[in-house]
Amino acid sequence: MSRTPLHPTREQIELPMVLDCLSDPIRLAIVYQLAQQERVSSELCCGDFSGLAGKSNLAYHFAKLRECGLMLTRVAGTNRFMRLRREDLDVRFPGLLDAVLSSAAKDADRLQLLPECETVEVD
């Protein structure tokens, strides 16, 4: 089991690969969920996505997301903690990630994304 998964450098991140990665509904949902987690500056581990697909299928999508430079995986004990490569992406492709995320948010129902968790508000 690779101790530290490979990640491309910032400069190696390619636009077509990023777009292709984001075009898959499962991966888009993963990225969307990571982006929400960003707000509370913590990370998520694989198990947090179990609603989206089976374990091995998720591992496949995680690998793609890492390989194309969309997210970073940090190994900690038996867990893998993941986060968006927000800064790298914003430098490389300014405005792209935000545009995708806000477009996804608009279509959250259609894309079957988790509702945005308004961390504090209760009705």
Place this chain on the structure above:
Amino acid sequence: MSRTPLHPTREQIELPMVLDCLSDPIRLAIVYQLAQQERVSSELCCGDFSGLAGKSNLAYHFAKLRECGLMLTRVAGTNRFMRLRREDLDVRFPGLLDAVLSSAAKDADRLQLLPECETVEVD
């Protein structure tokens, strides 16, 4: 030969399909070229893209671009004139097309896109 190719309505345009369409280098190049043409508000016909692929392969990519709502085709005699669905896309996914296009422009070399034709400026 279908007289008027089918195009989705604005509301039918889906984010994953759009991203998938843009993730193919040939289609990205087509969209990029259409965007440049936009500046002089004229349209392009199929033949204008002959540098990118063979005729039937281009027809395949044009069909995808139409089906996912990225471009519009107008039949005029023996020609098909095409243009970006700029307004529909901007309403549906604000900022997305511009972010993709400027990211593509940044990587024009890597993506083997035609250099932007600075219509006026000369150095």
Place this chain on the structure above:
DNA sequence: TCCCATGTTCAACGTTTTTTGAACTATTGA
């Protein structure tokens, strides 16, 4: 009218991608 130019459609082919379950590795806690 006949031919040419412009594009589309179709079928075939090979490649890539996605999905699945089973086997496996590594770490933690009892």
Place this chain on the structure above:
DNA sequence: TCAATAGTTCAAAAAACGTTGAACATGGGA
């Protein structure tokens, strides 16, 4: 030490995708 937990890897099957050339449709000009 042993079992449980968290993820990855592998191989096989299914599905989706991109490319090609040949055949086709349509409209315009000689």
